[in-house]
Amino acid sequence: MIYRCTNPDCPCVIEQETRPACCPECGRTMAPVEEEALDGQQWVALGSFWAERGESGGARALTCFRRAAALGNVPGISNLGWCMENGVGTEADPRQAVWLYRQAAELGYPPAQCNLGWCLQKGIGGVTDPVQAAQWYEKAAGEGYPRAQLLLSYSFHDGVGVEADPVRSLQWLKAAAFQGDPAGQVELARRFVLGDGVERSEELAFHWYQKAAEQGYPPALYYLGYCYDTGLGVERDAAQMALWYRRAAEAGEIRALRELGLCYELGEGVEQDWGMAAELYRNAAEAGDDAAQCNLAWCYEFGLGVEQDPAQAVAWYRRSADQGNPRALTNLGVCLEKGNGLPADPDGAMDCYRRAAEQNYGRAQCYLGINSYFGLCNCTKDEETALRWFLLAEENGYPEGAYWQGLCRWSGRGAPEDRKAAVECFHRAASAGVSRAGFYLGLAAERGWGAEREPAQAVRWYRWAAEEGDAPSQYNLGWLYARGEGVERDDKTAVEWFRKAADNGDADAMCGLGLFYEQGRGVEQDLTQAAEWYRKGADNGDTDAMCNLGWLYAQGQGVERDLVQAVSWYWKAAQLDHARAQYNLSLCMARGEGVEANQTAALLWLEKAAGQDYPPALCTLGYRYENGDGVDRDYGKAAEYYRKAADLGSATGMCNLAWCCERGLGMERDYAAAAEWYRKAAALGSVQGLNNLGELYRRGLGVAQDYAAALRLYRKAARQNDDTALYNLGECYELGQGVEPDLKKAFSYYRRSAKLGYSGALCALGRFYEEGIQVPSNLSKALQYYQASADQEDAEGMYRLALCYAEGKAVTADRKEAIRLCRSAMASEDLEIQNDQKLREDLQDLLERLEK
Incomplete structure (x- = not known):
């Protein structure tokens, strides 16, 4: 039954089985009316009543608008065109829609003029004519029709059908907004956000979003939530953000469902609830929101709010990626690269990264760079190409790109080595929160590489990265505490940082813990624990740990003595070019300890270690050439190896080179040079250097004879229980050299030396x-x-x-x-x-x- 409001000024007409209690618009009583009694305008009102009920009322709405049009009602003609355009109650017929719009438009009806302009602009009905479209918009706009004013504003803004004119665009836009058109108000707010044709003003943007939101306009409700989310024109307020996103979601704004889900994910404005977040993402995802589809996939990938399901994750990533979402493309690429949720497909992964990169998505560009840098995913290794991708990634807002640029420039890969430039890259990355950059900034400050050496700054950078969970930074910070560089020395704190790094899988830190347990630094000495930590580090590929574990087996410390095991660990580390392990392995082979004696192999491993400039190996190889041990005697080569070791700061190398100078082995005899090298070794605490320099002073070779100086040096060496120095002191007291003769003291020193x-x-x-x-x-x-x-x-x-x-x-x-x-x-x-x-x-x- 049809009911009409009894208020002659109220156009309300509704259709239902029972009489309504009152008019839903003005509150007056409703009276039944026969169809034949309805005029054109009332048929339009009844058609609108049914159109508002969606698909179920479409057919009845179409009938009502037909009846209105048949009575010559212009709005009825226009609304019938709308049904034809959108397929309401019938198959869509764009050509018929345009014809109907034109009939009503030519009769001066602004909504029809506007709709006709839209069809002409978009080519709906077969004809595209932006010039005519703009003309029809202008006719309707001139009649004060807000939607036409907004569309005409767009035409002048974009130069579609008219010459672009920012001033006129803004005029028409303001006309729509000031009439209260919420879409116009939202567009005006957008222009204030961007400073598009107006002076940028976040406050005015917020004002217009609020105006539109007060009318319940779903996009405005969403944007008002965005303002509270980002602090745009208003103080950031998480509770208000969540409130407006919720209102927008309830009004059917799909984006708001996704953003409300993010509120629940992060616990911003609401209590954190991953289950609710996943549910909201699902609602938005099923409505086709690509970003929500990607978020839902993330939940499935990591089991957040839903049971972990890699296959479901891939399915949702793919649906989002099919819409071109660059984040989903990138995440799908990662799944394809790692074989997570589907068989690994390196080529497919690269295709996803490229498609996302073409949209200037920085993370995908960075991943392309990483794969080029390392030659992964069937890529040809190309460091120059990698650097170009890293540059693009940073340009497109992905700060990890700056970090990877730093790595390229730090190590001279893809660009000339330039550590100063690398440090600048790391600073940019760190300022954007890339904690891994803190490691290199700490390293630069610790070593003075590309920056001033500032141990305190190194501590600051390492600490920042370490607190973010970066294991290498935790390890290096531990060593700064252990050495007291940039911070007060504290072995206990060093151990704490080593342990954190080890718990994060850092093999170097495992080895460091082993060392501190071995030495009893920061913890009670425990050789069993030392062996365990060395084993963990060794099992994780740390060559220092392998070598140290071998040493414990060789000495029977913390483990049962087992020379075969010792050689086994030395061998593993030696194969990985660990110089100390190669040296120790050479000694075992030379002595036949834990392995059958093999002088040829021993010499080979000794030469490998020396080739890496390992000072003990250089000294031992020099000794072999000096004494013809397994090689032809060659004093020149001996002196050369000793010099290399000495130049590397080896006190033994310095003493051995000094001996060659003193004896004229492989060079002209040069007592002055010998004295200088002994002096350098003595400065490093070498008892041999102290004693031998003392001997030169006593004999006046290379230096002016000075018994007092000789005695001072002998005593320093003797305090370290050096047998030769004790003997020399005995001689001085027996012969009265630099002291009064004292046979009792002489005898005492001789006896101490003899016991050694x-x-x-x-x-x-x-x-x-x-x-x-x-x-x-x-x-x-x-x-x-x-x-x-x-x-x-x-x-x-x-x-x-x-x-x-x-x-x-x-x-x-x-x-x-x-x-x-x-x-x-x-x-x-x-x-x-x-x-x-x-x-x-x-x-x-x-x-x-x-x-x-």
């Missing part, structure tokens, strides 16, 4: 016991000391033992043994080194007497 096994001290003690100096004469003891000294090929020890055999002192006289000892002493390296002319003459005299 020094051959010269053993001989000296033998002499004291033979001659009864400071002790009762005891030839048997003297003989024992001479024998111990001679066993070490000490020239004087062999001489004095030869005298005992020649004269039968405490031993049965044996001329042949005495002759053998004399000859051995005269041929000994010790005699040559000591260059003791008196001892040489005494040996010659004794030998001549024995041979007569």
